[in-house]
Amino acid sequence: MSNPLEFEEEEFTTQFNGRTLQRILAQTKPHWPLLVGFVLLIAVAAFLDSLFTYMSKLLIDEGIVAGDRAAIFRIIGIYGALIVVQAGTVFGFIYMTGILGERIRYDLRKTLFAHLQKLSLSYYNRTPVGWIMSRLTSDTDRLAELVTWGILDSAWGVFNIITAVGFMLYINVPLALIVSAIIPVIVVVAIQFKKRIIVEYRQVRRINSQITGQYNETITGVRVIKSLGRERENLEEFGQLTSNMYRAGFRAAWLSALFLPTVQLLSSAAVGLVIWFSGWQAANINVGGTTLTIGGIQAFITYVTFMLWPVQEMARVYAEMQQAIASGERIFSLIDAEPEIVDRPGASDPGTLRGDIVFDNVDFYYEPESPVLNNFNLTVAQGETIALVGPTGGGKSTIVNLICRFFEPKSGTIRINGVDYTELTQHAIQSRVGIVLQTPHLFSGTIRENIRYGRLDATDAEIEEAAKIVGAHEFILALQNGYDEQVGEGGSLLSVGQKQLISLARAVLANPDIFIMDEATSSVDTLTETLIQQGMEVLMEGRTSFIIAHRLSTIRNASRILVIEDGKIKEMGTHSELLRQRGHYYRLYTQQFRRELEREYNPFGADAVAVGDEDDAAPVESPTSQLTPA
Template sequence: MARNRYDMDEVLEEKFDINQVKRLAKYVAPHKTKMLLALFLMLSSAFLSTFLPKFLQLEMDVYIPDKNITGIVGIVLLTAVICIYLVVCIRLKITLTMHVGQDVIHQLREDIFEKLQELPFSYYDERPHGKIQVRVVNYVNNLSDILSNGILQTITDLFNLLFIIGFMFYMNVRLTLICLCGLPFLFLFIVLIKRGQRRAWQIQSNKQSNLNAYISESINGIRVTQAFVREDKNTEIFNDLSQNYRDSWMHASYYGFAMGPMVDLISTITTAFVYVLGVHYIIDGNVSGVSIGVLIAFTAYISRFWAPINTIASFYNSVVTAVSYLERIFETIDEPVEVKDAKDAIEMPAIQGKLEFEHVTFSYEKGVEILKDVNFSVEPGKTIAFVGPTGAGKSTIVNLISRFYNVDSGRILIDGVDISKVTLRSLRKQMGVMMQDSFIFGGTIMDNIRYGNKTATDEEVIRAAKTVCAHDFIMQMEDGYQTQVNERGSRLSVGQRQLISFARALLADPAILILDEATSSIDTETEIVLQEGLNHLLKGRTSFIIAHRLSTIQNADCIMYISDGGIAEAGTHEELLQKHGKYYELYEAQYKSV
């Protein structure tokens, strides 16, 4: 899936691949016992049900003319027993297949969600989140029917079809051949519409994905929308996307709905021929072995003959539709994980805090280098601050330290260990990261702070909150630390969200602490108090701070000015001011405006 927007269709031009269905079958394989039991129930019921028209023929041609009441009652009782068995089988089949279908859906959704947890930031940078969400929810849900009922029903109908054809040939070969002559026309019709049908459902899934992406974007940006009075324009865009989805669904549905009428047309024509020929045989004196009872029973078999064909045709439609969804689902599951553990990765030893960049070059897009041959070394326990213009690469550096991205060339060493050679989990567990976007999860404030350290006690959570000056405002809320906050922390101010995120990072007790614009939304009075807590907390840790507000980094052991893909200047606050370079210009510009 290449870089994409809500108004761009995703490209997937591979040919129809039956291996997608085979791959789906692997998800069903662990449930084969239940599936085989359900299949046995369905096949046995299908086999027994094929006797019912034959019982009708016996009554019409034998028992009724002979006034054999015992035979009639016996046939009725046997029919009743078979019908009861059919009802029981259907009930058990529904229970078994529904459990299997939903278990497979659950496993598919789990696999795709697990992959989403592994994929690097670059995957999410390149596509609308709504298009990712639609795969986990809508596309997987659309497979429910084919998994819960379609596969077994189709297998049963295939066997049922064989049973029926066998009984029909047994009763009358000529009438059976007339009935079968319509099948080649049906197969030709399926071949003719197959390619257009698959393409139509691919387009429909694209339009559904686009619509979902725009809905997600609109919800996340609703404050900006209302602030700039964009409601009418956004509604117009939404209506266009919704209309495109409607049109694509209608077009795709034409193919699906065309199958049923075609089956009905062919079955009606062949049934008419059977009636005409059967009546002709009866009038001619039963010379071909066709009696009234045989004709009635045979026409009953004809309706049963076309019913499974109709079901199989519908299943084919479902498969074509499902494959268009499976392609998207498996495309996500197969998405290469660029940032992952090496095959021989080792556990990161306990971090002491020395960090080195050796000739590091990095680019988000090929050919557009953000960092160029960057070299620097940081001793354990030191605090390093990064400053510089927007887009210079400050956040990129700290993201590379946490190995959210892989470097293009060069090495990053922590305590002399190349971080590309250690497991991601063992590396990141020893780091505390507070990013510029202070994300708050739905739940309590206590849970949000404890997010980075699940074993932390309530007392430790409160201590971390006090350190970053979050305790007072938390206690002023209706339920204190047990106050429920909404997704993205909509009940909290931007500054409050940052303080909670700060406490979350600190609670992890990391060996390396990364603060990306940690105090950008905190008022000056709070910042002064917070700075005292930070000075105490940063002691003994290797820390990296990104800040546009220079007052928060003046005490850093080293300040690096990032510009033009590298480190333009480095030194303490006083040393950089004496150089009268880029940092001095930034400092003067900021404090002249105060």
């Protein structure tokens, strides 16, 4: 996969995407009363803001200049009452915006999560977990921000400007027109600044996360670095990064510093225009229009000066909108991803499955250019135990993935009880197949909860019974909290062997019709190994089972052993038949047998060898003929 940092930081879409914006805004649709409510309140608040300035004008002209005390008191009284109304509306719209944001975040996360449950395994194959996590967290946040505070700030800005221009027109038409001409200029300048500042800050953030990554690597890998004498090169790389960060930070600071004075300069120019125009109008009474009063001039100056803020806010929203649109595009790409495996119309769920399984000319690949199975044929009767062995990458896990229908054949059919399994629902199959994986996954919680995951309505007694059957009961009781012991995230507080025993108990509880086990490759101690072995035998009894075996001792009793190599069955037969054939299986087996003997007689020396070799079940080139197992 590509660098996770790049994944995280790719934030801009190349172009402005109106359709995505529409779709983002459509998220508010189910909550339209909230949206309409808060936009109306913002309109009221913005109108009141402008009205206050106009009332100051009245106060000056009709109260102070005219010397009318009654008018002063009346205006101040109304002013006071309106301020209370204003406070109420501000409270109302902030509250409603907050609620709207939470609802949208909730809706999005729910939709995304529900969709993730539907997607096929192949989607998770292609997509890094971190990427999906960011969609669920930072992207939904950013999107909710845009449709709430973004709408709020821009609505407030637009209404503020409209009402201010309205009042200015009411006071003096020609001057209002002149002043309004300056607004678009300020808006454009402000947007340009904000955009650049955001780009620089993003650059700073990106380099910062690279630096953190490098700190991390350098400190954790300090031994390797020292032993290879790489200190100087590291220092150079690091110096490059920090100086890039310094430059980007410097540019951001410079632009931020320049931004406010520039915009202020523009609005001062507008104020200058107001003063010049009123002077000019007073000197030329004959030009027509209403002459500006002192209060009028004061009002104009206030309108022009305060218009800076809504303009700034709108510029910020606009600049950030592109990020939110990029977030939206990624969220929608996830929502729009189609699950590759879907239940066919009319698919049925017979409730139970008999484990007669047939692979009929099955072709399969993960990527079209590298086929894994080609014309694969296999017939398994109910109750058989099929062991799959062979070199790594041979296709063993692929075969069981197909049985579970995590993937479907590209051509050919898989039949269960004579029925093409695509005529069954996925639930019909997956709920009747019990799987214990190579790296068993436990969920955070207690051991009890993890076993109960196999059948949610199981009683505590049934859970303990299942643990006893697979031989996990003793080790669980030996833990400090017994069945209530926390397993940690992903079961990290337990050993692999313990996790596998718990997975086995979970499978026993689920009582599947078909049992699949991808044996653990990592070394478990002999006692645990025996326990796992016994647990597996209980599960295999009477059920069709597929065991991918790495320790061949576990499959001696299998009904049939398949040596899988390059997606083909190289050999098939029982343990003793295959040994007699003296082929792949024989070589595999003798090699492992010899290793085990060595370990038995020389536990220390042989262990050191075994650790590295344990994982590969690959056939060895030279058969060890002197040691023929019984």
